[in-house]
Amino acid sequence: MFEATSINHRNDQVQLRYKIVFGTMLVILIIPVVIIMFTLISKGSHAMSWSFLFEDPKNGMTAGGIFPAIFGTIWLVVVSLLASVPLGVAAAIYLSEYAPDNLLTRLINLATINLAGVPSIVHALFGVGAFVVFFKFGTSILAASLTLAIMTLPVVIVSSWESLQSVPRAFREACWNMGATRWQTIWHVVLPNAFTGILTGVILQVSRAAGETAPIMFTGAAMFLPFLPNSVFDQTMALALHLFVVATQVPDVPESLPFGVALVLVGIVLIMNTVAIWIRMHLRGKKKW
Amino acid sequence: MATASDARDKNWFIDKFFQSLMFVCGISAIVFVVGIFLFVFKEGLGFIVNDMNVAEFFFSPKWRPTSLHHPTYGILAMVAGTAAVTILAMAICLPFSIGAAIFIAEFATGKTREILKILIEFLAAIPSVVWGFIALSIMNPFIITAFDVPMGLGVLNSALILALMAAPIVTSIAEDAFKAVPDTYREAAEALGATRWQTIRKVVLPAAKNGLLSAGLLGVGRGFGETMAILMASGHSINIPTSVFDSFRALTATIAAELGETAVGSPHYQSLFAIGIFLFFITFLINMTADFIVRGVKKG
Amino acid sequence: MVSTAQNKIEVQDLSIHYGAHKALGNVSLTVRTNEIFGIIGPANSGKTSFLNAVNRMDMMRPNMNVSGTVRIDGIETRSWRNVYALRRKIGVVFPLPVGLPLTVYDNVALAPRLAGTAGSKADLDELVERCLRRAALWDEVKDRLNHLGSLLSGGQQQRLTIARALSQSPEILMLDEFSIAVDPVTTMRIEDVLKELKEEITIILVTNLVQQANRLADRTAFFLNGECVEIGDTETLFSGSAKDPRTNDYIGGKFG
Numbered sequence: 001m002f003e004a005t006s007i008n009h010r011n012d013q014v015q016l017r018y019k020i021v022f023g024t025m026l027v028i029l030i031i032p033v034v035i036i037m038f039t040l041i042s043k044g045s046h047a048m049s050w051s052f053l054f055e056d057p058k059n060g061m062t063a064g065g066i067f068p069a070i071f072g073t074i075w076l077v078v079v080s081l082l083a084s085v086p087l088g089v090a091a092a093i094y095l096s097e098y099a100p101d102n103l104l105t106r107l108i109n110l111a112t113i114n115l116a117g118v119p120s121i122v123h124a125l126f127g128v129g130a131f132v133v134f135f136k137f138g139t140s141i142l143a144a145s146l147t148l149a150i151m152t153l154p155v156v157i158v159s160s161w162e163s164l165q166s167v168p169r170a171f172r173e174a175c176w177n178m179g180a181t182r183w184q185t186i187w188h189v190v191l192p193n194a195f196t197g198i199l200t201g202v203i204l205q206v207s208r209a210a211g212e213t214a215p216i217m218f219t220g221a222a223m224f225l226p227f228l229p230n231s232v233f234d235q236t237m238a239l240a241l242h243l244f245v246v247a248t249q250v251p252d253v254p255e256s257l258p259f260g261v262a263l264v265l266v267g268i269v270l271i272m273n274t275v276a277i278w279i280r281m282h283l284r285g286k287k288k289w
Numbered sequence: 290m291a292t293a294s295d296a297r298d299k300n301w302f303i304d305k306f307f308q309s310l311m312f313v314c315g316i317s318a319i320v321f322v323v324g325i326f327l328f329v330f331k332e333g334l335g336f337i338v339n340d341m342n343v344a345e346f347f348f349s350p351k352w353r354p355t356s357l358h359h360p361t362y363g364i365l366a367m368v369a370g371t372a373a374v375t376i377l378a379m380a381i382c383l384p385f386s387i388g389a390a391i392f393i394a395e396f397a398t399g400k401t402r403e404i405l406k407i408l409i410e411f412l413a414a415i416p417s418v419v420w421g422f423i424a425l426s427i428m429n430p431f432i433i434t435a436f437d438v439p440m441g442l443g444v445l446n447s448a449l450i451l452a453l454m455a456a457p458i459v460t461s462i463a464e465d466a467f468k469a470v471p472d473t474y475r476e477a478a479e480a481l482g483a484t485r486w487q488t489i490r491k492v493v494l495p496a497a498k499n500g501l502l503s504a505g506l507l508g509v510g511r512g513f514g515e516t517m518a519i520l521m522a523s524g525h526s527i528n529i530p531t532s533v534f535d536s537f538r539a540l541t542a543t544i545a546a547e548l549g550e551t552a553v554g555s556p557h558y559q560s561l562f563a564i565g566i567f568l569f570f571i572t573f574l575i576n577m578t579a580d581f582i583v584r585g586v587k588k589g
Numbered sequence: 590m591v592s593t594a595q596n597k598i599e600v601q602d603l604s605i606h607y608g609a610h611k612a613l614g615n616v617s618l619t620v621r622t623n624e625i626f627g628i629i630g631p632a633n634s635g636k637t638s639f640l641n642a643v644n645r646m647d648m649m650r651p652n653m654n655v656s657g658t659v660r661i662d663g664i665e666t667r668s669w670r671n672v673y674a675l676r677r678k679i680g681v682v683f684p685l686p687v688g689l690p691l692t693v694y695d696n697v698a699l700a701p702r703l704a705g706t707a708g709s710k711a712d713l714d715e716l717v718e719r720c721l722r723r724a725a726l727w728d729e730v731k732d733r734l735n736h737l738g739s740l741l742s743g744g745q746q747q748r749l750t751i752a753r754a755l756s757q758s759p760e761i762l763m764l765d766e767f768s769i770a771v772d773p774v775t776t777m778r779i780e781d782v783l784k785e786l787k788e789e790i791t792i793i794l795v796t797n798l799v800q801q802a803n804r805l806a807d808r809t810a811f812f813l814n815g816e817c818v819e820i821g822d823t824e825t826l827f828s829g830s831a832k833d834p835r836t837n838d839y840i841g842g843k844f845g
Contacts, residue, residue: 018486019396025388026405029456033412036423087314094315098308100651104316110580111318117507117576118325118569119514120417121541124548125565129328133553150321157318174687174750176649178700178757179677181304188703193690204414211416214516214541218548240418240517247422248521255426262422269414277407294678295669300705304673 040263047260061224061246062253066261071228072141072236073268076216077209079145079232080152085202087149088156092198095157096164097172097186116154120214123151127219142232144220151215152205159201163194196283200276207272211265213240223249239265326569333562336362340556341563352527352543354557362560364567369529370537374444374519375512377533378451383505386456390463395489406461413457421521424450428522438534442524445533450522451515455508462507466500467493503579510575514568516541540564596663597622597761597791598643603657605638605647605815612638615657616817618810625783625792627806627823629799631844634812636795637684640763643793644679645672661761677704680754684766686746688738693730696738696749697721700757716756723786724752725778743770751779755786762786763793768801780805799840803827811836 055065091108099105127147137143167190175185191198221238223245229236243265247258341362349363393405424446432441470493478488494501516539524536525546544561551558598620605613613635620626628636638653645666647653659666661678669675677700689696697717701707717734721727726748730741738749747770754762764783768776783792783805796802802809803823810820811833819826819836831837838844 015485018489019392022388022392022396025385026392029385029389029453029460030408032453036427039427040423087317090311090314091317094311098311099315108315108318110577111322113580114322114573114576115318115325117510117514117572118322119516119541119572121516121544122325122329122514122565122569122572125329125332125544125562126325128548129332129562130324133332134328150325153318153321168687170683170685170687171689173646173649174683174689174753175699175703176646177644177676177679177681178703178753179673179675180700180703181300181673182649183304183307184300184703186307188699189689189691207414211414211418213416213418214545217545240416243418243422244517244521247425258422258426262419265416266419269416270411273411273414277410294674295664295671296674297671298674298705300703301671301673 037266040259040266043256044259044261044263046256048263052260053264057224061242061250062257066239066242066264068225068228069237069239069242069261070264072221073210073239075141075229075232075236076145076148076220076238077206079141080148080209081202081206083146084149084153084156084205088153089160089198091153091157092160092164093186093191096161097182097190112154112157115150116158118151120151120212123147123215124218126150127215132219138233139218139222139235140220140233141229141236142220144216144236144238145232147215147219148209148212151212152209155205155208156201159204160194160198163197163201164190166197167193196279200279200283203272203276203279207269207276210268210272211240213238213244217241239268326566329562329565329569333559333566335554336556336559336563337566340560346563350527350529352538354547354560360556362563364540364564366527366529367538367540367543367564370444370523371513371519371539371541373530374447374451374523374537374539375509377444377448378455378512379505379508381448382452382455382459382508385452386459386504386508387463387501389456390460390467391489393460394464394467395485395493409457409460412453413461415454417454417515417517418521420450420454420518424518424522432534436534440524440534440536442522443534443536444523444530447519447522447537447539448533450518451512454515454518455511458511459504459508462504463497463501466497466504469500470496499582503582506575506579506582510572510579513575514541514572515539516545520545540568595621597661598793599658599660599663600643601658601660603639603642603655603659605635605642606654607638608652611815613642613812613815616812617657618817618820620791620793621807622791623787623789624807625787625794625805627802627809628793628795628812629797629802629809629839630812631839632797633814635815636812637765639812640681640765640793640795643761643763644676644681645669648672677757678759679761679763680757680759682747682750682754682762682764682767684769686743686750686770688741688746688749690737690739692735693721693738693741693749694734697752697756700753704757706758717752720752720755721749723755723782724748725775725782726752744772744775747771748775748779751782759790761791761793763795765795766797768796768798776801799842811839813839 052065053070054067056068057066058064095105095108124147127143131137131143131146132139171189172185175189216238220235221241222235225235225237239261243258243261246253246261345361345363348365349361350366351361351363352366353361393402397405428446428449429441432438432446474492474496475488478492483491519539520542523539523542525538525542526536527538528535530537544564548561551561596619601617603613603616616639628639630636641647642655643659647655666675691699694717697720698707698713701713701716707713718727721730726745729745738746741749747767767779786792794802794805806823808821809823809826811818813835819831819833821831826836827840829837
């Protein structure tokens with residue numbers, strides 16, 4: 001009896017030791033990120049002001065604000081969402097609600113995985129080859145947004161598919177048995193119940209699209225433009241590219257400026273993620289079944 | 290009275306219409322993957338047919354596409370640099386990520402676990418251009434002071450950045466792999482008197498082996514495909530790196546840096562698409578292998 | 590047309606397979622108009638599969654294969670061009686209640702709305718009330734028609750699914766072990782409802798409660814391990830004069 005207890009006691013100590021070891025590994029991963037975030041905030045906040053957010057760049061982008069870049073990023077994200085959300089959700093509906101277990105479905109899944117794995121610069125090459133040159137959109141918001149849309153499509157497909165799958169099969173069966181068509185079942189019962197999950201995926205996709213640089217570099221984003229875009233056939237500035245430009249291409253930029261741009265970019269991404277997490281938690285609290 | 294009621298009505302036709310529409314959207318992923326290959330291939334074809342010397346392309350370290358008299362197109366230095374950085378990054382990232390995943394999956398509970406997962410999700414969302422900027426503005430001076438070297442951009446800087454970028458992905462895939470190990474295994478081991486650590490080492494780790502392998506592979510895929518961060522962190526000179534402080538050039542970064550300066554249709558322009566085809570195949574292979582490994586487990 | 594007004598459903602040589610597994614083999618039977626047709630038998634005897642074959646749910650299940658014929662009103666179900674119209678004629682109630690995550694009102698109003706037969710708001714209100722009353726649920730939910738149906742108690746959800754099945758004005762009502770999730774008092778109330786409904790519609794009652802079949806069914810079939818052992822008048826079967834000894838044993842409570 002006494003011996004057994006002492007063994008247990010030793011085991012507890014061993015377990016605690018391993019818990020500490022792995023916990024430390026996790027902390028080591030997190031510490032640099034905390035330092036980086038802290039530096040971004042402390043150096044970037046110097047640049048932060050209303051005029052920084054709402055004015056044009058001045059003096060060859062070494063001073064002034066970043067409004068055209070923010071405005072352009074919104075354009076790019078919105079247009080890319082218009083293309084990728086309907087397509088991605090529909091593809092997820094096909095995979096979740098219609099697709100039989102066959103070779104074609106397996107191919108679609110493989111293609112989705114691959115699309116997610118294609119390097120962003122190869123997406124850029126495709127955007128140039130297909131949208132800029134072949135379809136003659138030129139370097140424009142349209143070409144850049146479509147490139148972004150295809151790049152972020154797998155995110156929409158996978159997250160929407162997961163949301164659709166989380167709707168119990170019994171709901172579908174109940175509808176089918178009352179004579180509802182497959183589409184009526186999807187439209188009236190499955191989609192409304194998967195909506196919050198799909199929305200979460202879309203928000204995460206916004207944060208991803210807003211931060212991408214490579215796919216828009218040669219398809220529609222410009223380093224500097226003296227005017228705001230009027231239509232999808234114009235070029236535009238974009239936040240992510242602007243950070244690259246002021247960090248590497250422009251001489252004599254005051255240190256706080258790129259930190260400010262980086263902080264705005266990270267801020268947008270983190271706010272989007274927070275919203276998505278909030279919705280997800282809210283959803284968990286309000287489960288309807 | 291019942292005979293006419295089997296007529297196809299509006300709903301029937303709407304259903305058929307949407308079924309076809311969903312199908313068309315469903316196969317879009319295939320269309321795009323094939324489309325990406327075809328368009329990149331089409332633009333690069335001229336180079337492959339006319340200007341490319343296969344031996345030079347793969348085995349020469351000299352990338353001088355703009356030379357007037359004797360342009361050479363060798364990607365060896367870039368492949369070597371990319372490979373070196375990816376391997377180093379994985380060597381840094383994998384142990385910590387798997388350790389972190391073990392902590393989250395096996396030790397953390399309730400709130401702690403939830404907060405850690407949210408943190409990791411945040412990490413994964415930071416755009417690559419921001420990581421590149423961090424490499425330039427924070428990592429670079431840090432490496433210069435810490436190791437007393439003239440320049441902090443290069444293999445080490447890129448590998449550290451890449452390790453941090455890949456960490457959340459590898460961690461969450463590894464955690465999934467651990468979670469996929471049935472609890473009955475753990476209970477059985479603990480019923481036999483094994484400690485938590487013995488259970489992890491003898492039961493959970495072996496059972497999650499394939500999932501971890503594919504997590505590592507996806508990390509490698511990310512390393513080969515990463516563009517902006519490496520472009521900014523690498524120093525961008527074309528050498529086969531011999532020390533971790535050497536500057537290098539990645540395949541992706543070459544495309545990003547040079548595409549804007551080339552004339553559409555020129556051999557230089559086409560050669561960049563040829564690099565794109567090469568990247569496409571490399572990442573395709575890595576992703577397929579990772580997927581195959583994971584599915585192999587599920588079947589077993 | 591061979592069908593007479595007396596035969597609502599005619600089943601011939603019906604076999605059902607799930608992949609290589611045989612769930613039901615060579616069943617032939619007829620269900621008469623305005624009768625309650627009971628199907629009894631232990632678990633896994635193919636009762637539920639039988640119901641799924643009647644309203645052609647095999648279409649929605651990739652691995653479910655049906656052979657043989659099912660005629661409703663003399664028309665082969667597989668020749669129906671619009672299978673959804675066929676299913677609208679057949680209301681189904683499941684063993685475990687599935688309240689859709691809609692309001693109580695919308696749960697009942699969904700089928701007529703989808704079928705495009707909902708009519709005016711007043712008509713629909715009236716239909717919803719009538720169906721809920723018939724399912725013996727109206728008094729309990731009349732003040733909370735806007736609450737989520739999926740959050741009602743199990744017994745209430747079961748009666749909600751009955752109201753829902755009635756809302757499509759079916760000619761046939763199929764109930765699959767409806768009393769599993771319902772308390773005995775409610776069960777008795779629903780049984781009374783079924784006796785009334787019989788005047789208007791044809792009912793197939795699959796039940797694991799032998800006595801329920803005895804109380805309600807005009808005729809009863811005994812399914813065992815994917816085989817239809819015997820069909821007969823309920824009275825005959827339950828008076829101990831079944832032809833097959835297995836039927837007597839099952840009804841007598843010797844197994845199952």
